[in-house]
Amino acid sequence: MPLGKLIFHFFLLATIVVTKTHSWGAVGHAFVARIAMTFLTDSSKTFIKDILPWYVYGNMSMLASWPDNILYPDTNPVGYLNWDWSKPLHYVNTPDYVCQYVPSRDCVEDNCIDGAIQNYTKRLANTALDHVQRQEALQFLVHYVGDIHQPLHSGFTSDRGGNSVRGDDPES
Known part of the structure; x- marks a missing residue:
């Protein structure tokens, strides 16, 4: 079977078998x-x-999910409100059905993932x-x-950073 047909059949089978999707979370960020x-x-x-804490021995993957972990009460029960300002830095949106990113429109005052990457660099x-x-x-x-390479972290305003996009079967 030609490679193109094999890939097509694999994706067709995957869409039939896979009923739920999840963001890649800590494992994806570590990878x-x-x-x-x-x-x-x-x-x-x-x-x-030299920059990272001594206990990770220079292994960036051990702290790759820290910016997600600090955002929510179940992973940061005492201090999550201190980091609320960083939520919009995890994604970038363009107006609905506009497929061109314009920084002055879509990342005002660098308050998106593009601005965050430039700022933290x-x-x-x-x-x-x-x-x-x-650090x-x-x-x-x-x-x-890691976020910018994840699907739905660049999307349309109505997607809400991918949070409005369902990847699972609403009947299940």
Whole structure:
């Protein structure tokens, strides 16, 4: 069977068999971070090991979900309201059915994932910032690079960052 037909049949079977979908969560974020780590130079690995907490031994994947974990009362019962400002930084939306991203319209004051990636890249490189600020910058950056590669983190306004898109069978 030709490869194209095989792929088509696989996806057809997957849509029949798979009835529920989930975001990739901690496992997906860890996986993206591990892949990224394979592309680091030795000096970059040393830099990251020096920035991250000692107990992760320079392993970015161990903290890749931190920006999600700090947002909700079930994962951060005491401090989640302190991080509420960061929720819009996990995605970017364009107006419904407009398939062109315009930063001045879609990321006002850098309050979206594009602005967050640019901001935290600059903060990580800024040696005038203290260690904690640069550590947070790296953790946010690792997470947001994972988010931007996840489906539905770039979508239409009515999608609400993918939260309005159902991927499961509403009858189940």
